[in-house]
Amino acid sequence: MTRTYDDARHAFAAWDVDAEAAIERLATIPISVHCWQGDDVVGFEGKSGTSGGGIQATGNHPGRARNPTELRADLEFAYRNIPGKHRLNLHAFYMDTEETPDRDEIEYRHFAPWVDWAKDQGLGLDFNPTFFAHQKADDNLTLSHPDAGIRDFWIEHGRRTREIADRMGAELGSPCINNIWVPDGYKDIPVDRMAARRRLEASLDAMLAEDRPHMRDAVESKLFGIGVEACTVGSHEFYLGYAIRRGTLLCLDMGHFHPTENIADKLSAVALSLDEILLHVSRPMRWDSDHVILQNDDILQMAQELVFADLLEKTHIGLDFFDATISRTAAWVIGVRNMQKALLRALLLPQARLKEVEARLDGTARLLLTEEARDLPFAAVWAEFCERQDVAAGQPLIAELERYQSSVAGRG
Numbered sequence: 001m002t003r004t005y006d007d008a009r010h011a012f013a014a015w016d017v018d019a020e021a022a023i024e025r026l027a028t029i030p031i032s033v034h035c036w037q038g039d040d041v042v043g044f045e046g047k048s049g050t051s052g053g054g055i056q057a058t059g060n061h062p063g064r065a066r067n068p069t070e071l072r073a074d075l076e077f078a079y080r081n082i083p084g085k086h087r088l089n090l091h092a093f094y095m096d097t098e099e100t101p102d103r104d105e106i107e108y109r110h111f112a113p114w115v116d117w118a119k120d121q122g123l124g125l126d127f128n129p130t131f132f133a134h135q136k137a138d139d140n141l142t143l144s145h146p147d148a149g150i151r152d153f154w155i156e157h158g159r160r161t162r163e164i165a166d167r168m169g170a171e172l173g174s175p176c177i178n179n180i181w182v183p184d185g186y187k188d189i190p191v192d193r194m195a196a197r198r199r200l201e202a203s204l205d206a207m208l209a210e211d212r213p214h215m216r217d218a219v220e221s222k223l224f225g226i227g228v229e230a231c232t233v234g235s236h237e238f239y240l241g242y243a244i245r246r247g248t249l250l251c252l253d254m255g256h257f258h259p260t261e262n263i264a265d266k267l268s269a270v271a272l273s274l275d276e277i278l279l280h281v282s283r284p285m286r287w288d289s290d291h292v293i294l295q296n297d298d299i300l301q302m303a304q305e306l307v308f309a310d311l312l313e314k315t316h317i318g319l320d321f322f323d324a325t326i327s328r329t330a331a332w333v334i335g336v337r338n339m340q341k342a343l344l345r346a347l348l349l350p351q352a353r354l355k356e357v358e359a360r361l362d363g364t365a366r367l368l369l370t371e372e373a374r375d376l377p378f379a380a381v382w383a384e385f386c387e388r389q390d391v392a393a394g395q396p397l398i399a400e401l402e403r404y405q406s407s408v409a410g411r412g
């Protein structure tokens with residue numbers, strides 16, 4: 001224990017905050033790291049339709065991972081620089097195989113190398129069906145498509161991802177979250193929203209029919225996307241209702257709401273009706289731009305809600321951003337560490353005192369405590385956490401990130 005940390009520990013203790021307990025708790029919180037930051041959401045199928053589902057990575061920074069081997073090397077580097085034990089969130093179009101199965105033909109064996117690697121690295125795995133970048137998604141309609149043949153194709157894809165996710169969960173001894181996001185929507189104002197939503201509901205029901213004990217289903221809503229400005233079939237209200245009716249997780253992506261909505265505020269509201277929640281922590285700038293997350297107010301408030309509302313046990317924290325204008329490995333490391341820093345800041349707040357003054361409606365004390373607590377020596381506690389987890393911080397971290405980026409910059 002360094003002298004600086006010891007001083008910090010005492011400074012927090014004077015506020016009735018146990019810095020040791022905060023460090024210990026943080027070490028138990030896994031973050032699901034999204035594979036798609038590593039290759040700009042391109043995937044490894046070697047074929048695709050024109051549809052990006054309205055999601056787009058912009059930029060051409062050198063070093064994009066072009067195959068599973070490069071992506072795993074980049075991830076290993078990133079995990080070495082992120083304190084704690086975490087998870088990998090894999091999309092179905094990141095298969096690792098010489099075969100070329102279509103989306104409705106994928107099987108566990110096409111992903112087995114990822115599971116072997118995850119075992120080796122001590123990581124949990126999460127999974128996602130991929131309902132975009134395919135010619136059968138070029139109408140921006142998949143599970144709600146009016147053509148039953150196209151719906152059946154995507155139902156089969158989703159059904160197979162659940163089977164694969166279940167096997168992943170069983171192999172790794174940790175339930176695999178299989179998150180469903182479909183791009184379905186309309187560019188201009190539709191006249192039969194109800195029919196589209198009924199089709200989406202029926203397709204989801206068909207897809208989720210089998211009992212899969214080692215995985216959990218999550219459904220992710222969205223306000224709008226590029227190309228589907230007028231109506232998104234899987235809106236927030238649609239999926240909130242669906243998740244409650246069918247007992248799935250609800251995925252809240254911070255980029256999928258109106259920019260003035262406070263996503264942190266939604267957590268306690270939906271938690272009253274749901275057993276579990278999935279978060280896609282992101283940073284929308286004017287739209288769902290998926291910038292790398294900062295320690296900004298949105299993220300700090302989200303972390304504070306998770307801690308203060310006692311939601312950490314029922315919330316799975318996943319990240320969802322992709323920036324192709326900067327080092328992709330640095331993006332992962334910075335983003336995950338910022339999520340962890342936000343959680344640590346929340347764990348280091350004088351929670352009991354804050355709740356007590358709010359209960360007696362003392363807004364002045366609440367503001368005063370909140371603002372004064374910002375000046376407590378957080379950095380020393382974070383540095384101690386990194387030291388105990390044997391990962392670099394500060395200047396050595398910056399040097400490591402730069403060194404690795406230089407080593408991958410020559411990729412074609």
Ligand SMILES: C[C@H](O)[C@H](O)[C@@H](O)C(=O)CO
Binds near residue numbers: 041091128220280
């Ligand atoms: C690649 C992801 O599945 C995707 O980002 C989805 O989660 C989303 O947020 C789409 O806007």
Ligand SMILES: [Mn+2]
Binds near residue numbers: 181
């Ligand atoms: Mn998302």
